[in-house]
Amino acid sequence: MKKYVIITDSTTDLPQDYVEKHEIEVIPMKFSIDGNEYSNYLDGREMDSKTFYDLERNGKIAKTAQLTIVDIENVYRKYLDLGYDILAIGFSSGLSGTFNSMRLAKEELEEEYKDNKIMIIDSLCACLGEGLFVYYAVQNKLKGLDLEANYNNLLELRPHLCHWFTVLNLDTLRRGGRVSNVTAFVADTLNIKPVLHVDDAGHLIAMKKVVGRKRSLLALVDKLNETIYKDEPQMIMIGHGDCLEDALFVAEEVKKRVPVKDILINCIGPVIGAHSGPGTLALFFVGTKR
Numbered sequence: 001m002k003k004y005v006i007i008t009d010s011t012t013d014l015p016q017d018y019v020e021k022h023e024i025e026v027i028p029m030k031f032s033i034d035g036n037e038y039s040n041y042l043d044g045r046e047m048d049s050k051t052f053y054d055l056e057r058n059g060k061i062a063k064t065a066q067l068t069i070v071d072i073e074n075v076y077r078k079y080l081d082l083g084y085d086i087l088a089i090g091f092s093s094g095l096s097g098t099f100n101s102m103r104l105a106k107e108e109l110e111e112e113y114k115d116n117k118i119m120i121i122d123s124l125c126a127c128l129g130e131g132l133f134v135y136y137a138v139q140n141k142l143k144g145l146d147l148e149a150n151y152n153n154l155l156e157l158r159p160h161l162c163h164w165f166t167v168l169n170l171d172t173l174r175r176g177g178r179v180s181n182v183t184a185f186v187a188d189t190l191n192i193k194p195v196l197h198v199d200d201a202g203h204l205i206a207m208k209k210v211v212g213r214k215r216s217l218l219a220l221v222d223k224l225n226e227t228i229y230k231d232e233p234q235m236i237m238i239g240h241g242d243c244l245e246d247a248l249f250v251a252e253e254v255k256k257r258v259p260v261k262d263i264l265i266n267c268i269g270p271v272i273g274a275h276s277g278p279g280t281l282a283l284f285f286v287g288t289k290r
Contacts, residue, residue, distance in 0.1 A: 007076070007087070008089045028041045030065045033052065092130070117147060127150070133158070149265075195220065199290060217281060240262060244267075
């Protein structure tokens with residue numbers, strides 16, 4: 001089997017030690033806040049998540065930028081020159097133009113590297129949903145699946161990668177222009193918490209509204225219980241916007257409902273956090289449908 005590398009972007013929000021252990025190449029996306037631009041490295045070397053969310057709590061507005069073709073070509077070339085094939089997994093095209101940059105970089109390099117294969121997948125995922133997708137790519141590789149078999153398996157898996165989110169308040173979504181001032185005011189006044197998911201096209205969609213933070217967290221677990229494959233324990237991932245206590249609460253509730261192989265909890269990085277804000281809680285698993 002020809003050697004290949006798994007490449008993704010930093011919206012996967014996986015722990016740095018995991019990507020190092022499995023030799024995953026992660027391209028850092030960029031974000032800006034308080035007048036400065038940073039690269040979103042998973043280890044937080046330029047800005048850690050705690051500092052980022054504290055800035056947001058103090059009213060600073062963050063912005064993000066998609067990866068460019070040049071950003072991606074530079075990483076691809078590094079591995080192509082070493083003789084590797086590439087399996088690249090990108091941030092949902094429904095939320096960012098980054099995957100299109102991956103596609104264009106592939107087209108640019110295929111003529112130059114005719115002996116190498118570059119296979120790219122629009123994950124249609126975000127945050128640790130994309131991280132869970134990468135996790136299964138790693139598991140397939142560890143099982144000995146070649147590039148094509150891994151790619152095809154991931155395409156079959158993609159419609160079953162479930163994402164369920166809730167946010168603490170609508171402030172960040174309001175500042176980013178995603179909800180109106182009136183909607184945000186009414187929701188915060190009445191303590192209404194939205195429950196959202198990422199649909200089959202990779203878009204973030206509001207599904208329901210509940211009153212109170214605890215109910216919104218339990219609503220995520222209810223959704224998991226409705227659709228998760230229960231034939232065998234699986235990896236569950238939980239992302240949080242600097243609200244670890246809530247993430248631990250959700251993890252315990254999940255364990256009460258279904259058997260789990262493991263639960264990975266990690267902080268949501270600045271690229272996703274720029275749009276969702278502090279207090280976001282997200283639950284990811286494989287289910288019968290998104």
